[in-house]
Amino acid sequence: MLNDWIRFLEINYTRIIELTFQHAQLVGLAIIVALIIGVPLGIYLTTNEHLAGTILQLASVFLTIPSIALFGVMMPLFSLINQGIGFLPAFVALVLYSQLPILRNTYTAIKNVSPEMRDAAIGMGMKTHQRLLRVEIPNAMPLIMAGVRTAVVLNIGIGAIAAYIGAGGLGVLITQGIGRGDTYLIISGSLAIALLAIIADVILLLVQKKFTNKAVAIANE
Structure with missing residues (x-):
């Protein structure tokens, strides 16, 4: 069996390889947009506790919706603009799935910045945006990056379901394998998704460590 799979x-x-790049592109673009939305929103929510509770609960709701159901909801919505299947509905669904770990970690990280550090920055005459950019975000970055890692690994797995709505990616191998009863297709797709998730997590862990070192250096200035 092993020899047959190697031959396959x-x-x-x-x-x-082509489907792996397609999968990585879908997840990568979704994460970039999720960061553009989630990080600024998470920072803003630290100034509005009432809104923070509502937004975080809403993000939690999106994460609890089964992926196949959310993809299914996206299809009729985007059919209104003739984009019911393919990249766009899958992309939007993955952006929504990414929000909770990014939002929550950003919110928690900024909230947990040491009050003494904030007071020191204020004492140095820093304005709000200077304090945010030079003190709060650098010290919050490790936890923010941890949220990004969670979102990326989560979306790599969920992205496999996107094949059911014509978005391509490694899920194509799994869906075709199920449809044809082809074990080699299913195994190959599953292992490729797992390997992609491991590689992405390791790369982001290295980035997280790099930002952690910078945060420590900035904190000690």
Whole structure:
């Protein structure tokens, strides 16, 4: 069986690589947009406790919706603009799934910045935006990056379901394998998704460590 699978990989490796890049592109773009939305919103929520509770609960609701159901909801919505299947509905669904870990970690990280550090920054005459950019965000960055890592790994897994609405990616191998009863397709798709998640997490962990070191350096200035 192992030899047969190796032979299958030799024949289909170019397609697997192509679908891997397609999968990474979908998840990567969704994470970038989620960061653009989630980080500023998470920072703002630290100034509005009432709104923070509402927004975080809403983000939690999106994360509890089964992925196949959310993708299914997106299809009729985007059909109104003739984009019911394909990249766009899957992309929007993944952006929504990314919000909770990014929002919550950003909110928690900024809230937990040491009051003494804030007071020291104020004592140095820093304005609000200077304090945010030079003190609060650098010290909050490790926890924010941890949220990003969670969102990326989560979306790599959920992104497999996007194949059911024509968005491509590694889920294509799994759906085709299920439809054809082809074990090699299912195994190859599953392992490729797992490997992509591990690689992405390791890369982001290195970035997180780098930002952590910078945060420590800034804090000690």
